Amino acid sequence: MTADNTRRAHQLHPVQFSRLPKRGVMLGLSLAQFLTLAIGLLAFTTAVYLGGGILFGLTSPIWLTSVALAFLPVGGRKLIEWVPIAGRWVWRSVGGQLRFRADLVTPRPAGTLALPGDAAALREWIDPETGAAMIQDPHAQTLTAVVGITHPAFVLLDSGEQERRVAGWGRVLATVCRSGRIARVQISERTVPSSGSGLAEWWARHGVNDDSWPAVTYQELIERAGPAGERHATTISLALDVRAAARQIRAAGGGMKGAADVLRQEMTTFTAALRAADLMPTGWLTPGEVAVALRSAYDPAAAPALERHGDIGQSLATAGPVAVAESWDRLHTDSAHHAVLWIAEWPRSQVFPGFLSPLLLTSGIQRTFTLICTPVRADLAARDIRRKKVGLLSDAAQRAKIGQIEDAARTAEYNDVVQQESDLTAGHGVLRYTGLVAVSAPKIDELDAAIAAIEQAAVQAACETRRLVGQQAQAFAAAALPLCRPV
Structure with a gap:
């Protein structure tokens, strides 16, 4: 390999997203x-x-x-x-149905989650081999497990390492697509108030508390800075499609035990793919860890206490909110107001893989960024691409007959379809992406200021966001809860 080829191999290549399809059944309608x-x-x-x-x-x-x-x-x-x-x-x-109040007298049915709305039907199943919490959705026919992820700061890596990690993540998604039994994959990156326990533990292990002026000053700084800080937590949720895996589930014994066995196989494959991409799984979340994540989403003020005291808030039967009030464009839960933004348009021009940095690195705002990936089977994806090509070409022919001029937007949409067909032929998977940002704040005016900051950060990331209305409760369950909920 020549020096020029080596340099090109270590360069970070830009990518381009497909445009949101806007073709109708006839003449764009x-x-x-x-x-x-x-x-x-x-x-x-x-x-x-x-x-x-x-x-x-x-x-x-x-x-x-x-x-x-x-x-x-x-x-x-x-x-x-x-x-x-x-x-x-x-x-x-x-x-x-816009208001929810937890029934404190009547106990919940055993094995169900204390969540409002249509999420009340979710049930928990504890895997006897891994101890992981598996969440069953009887309506959507899915079984979901959640894994915690640690990773280095992507923006601090050199371009060659970034390119290598991007290729590794592409192989992870290709693994999901090839399975054919995965309904959805949800990547959630959220900011949570720090309890200061990490700084306190570090000082307890390495500090010298000799009552000297430097030691006293340093300890006071830790006590003040800890609760005021924030940390980032990343999880990936894997939802098994029970209908698609029906044959394998019957072979494994049927019922929830068979579904858990099939999901465990997918978990093992997915974990190996993550490690190959230099993403370190911290373990599949137990029922207590899932309960803390759910409680922290609905009651952010309780998150520091739940982190400091690991023995409280560990029950899924009480992890839901006490009260929920939904309005047209926001949601009010126990200790915070929430609003969900939808990423309506990804960058139209070529961008580098770290283009979301302005959005993800915004400080001082409590938010959850969620990317829901829906893999499409290769045969279904090929059929859908052929249908789109035929539709676009027939629309172009109809417009030519009536003398309508072909515009650049329709040409770009056709080129996107051709590019998808080329990628599918080359062996890559096809996924449908949905991006959501759930923003939380203790007061309404603080929520509006946080939303404005997030919208500005999205503009810097070359994304277009729209505030969802009339469906905030359902959108919040999909964006803030790591349960692979559909929107």
Whole structure:
């Protein structure tokens, strides 16, 4: 290998994300827009064939409303796209589902988690071999385990080491895709208030407490700085698709025991892939550790105490919130207000792998960044890519027939599909990504300031964020809880 080739091999290569597909069923119209316009067109043509005149006035509310719903934008969406969100919100409001209060008298059913909403059906299963907590979702038919991860600061590594680690992480994701039994993978990086226990333990082991002025001053600094600091915790959740692994589960004995055996096999493979990528697993989380993570998400003020006293808050039966109040664009739990942002657009231009540094390294804000990866089977991915290609080409042909000019956005979307097909042919996996950021603060004005800071950091990372509305409770469960919940 020549010196020039060696230099190129150690260079950090930029990457580019695929654009969010915006192709509709016909001429760029979504299915909801198409059906809405069809209703309006039906009313209009009926009035024409029946003689017009006064019938135009009688039917005008129908076709004018259809046109307004299909084309009038509000908040970055067409009006028709707000209809299901607002309808579900009204339905939940009438049904009293926006508020949750823990029942302190009636005990929870054994093995269930004390969580609000549709997460109340989640159940726990303790793996007898590893001691890990496995969370069963009977509705989504998944079984989830969570592993803690330690890693060096990526931004402090040289470009060659960064490129090597990026390639290693790509092999980890390829392993997940090849399995065919993984429903979702959730990577969560959260900031939690530090209890100061780490500094205190270091001083207890290495410090010399001889009542001298330097020792007293240093001990006072540790006592003041510890609770005011923050630390970053990273977890990866692995959700087994029980339906896809039905044959293997039956071969392992069936039931929860068989599902746990199959998930344990996936855990072993995944752990080996993580170590090969120089990501050090700290162990699969036990029920007590999962309980602390859930309690800290809903009650951030209790997180330092839970960390200092490792013998409290270790029960999943009491790890949920005491009270939850959901509003249109935020969520209020025990000791904090929360809001969830959706990463609506990833960088459109080429960026280097550390592009999220402004967002992840923002200090003084309690937030959880979650990346939900949904692997797609190779045959399904190939079929979907072919369908997208045919749809894009047919749309281009229709636009050419009516004389509509082809724009750069549609050309770029077609190029993205071609690139995905090339990557799939080369043996890479296809994953669908969903990025969420859950922001927490003790007061509403502090929450608004934190959201503004996160949005500015996202701009620096070349990402576009949108605040979710009408679904904050469900989005918070997906973003802040390491349970591989769908949005």
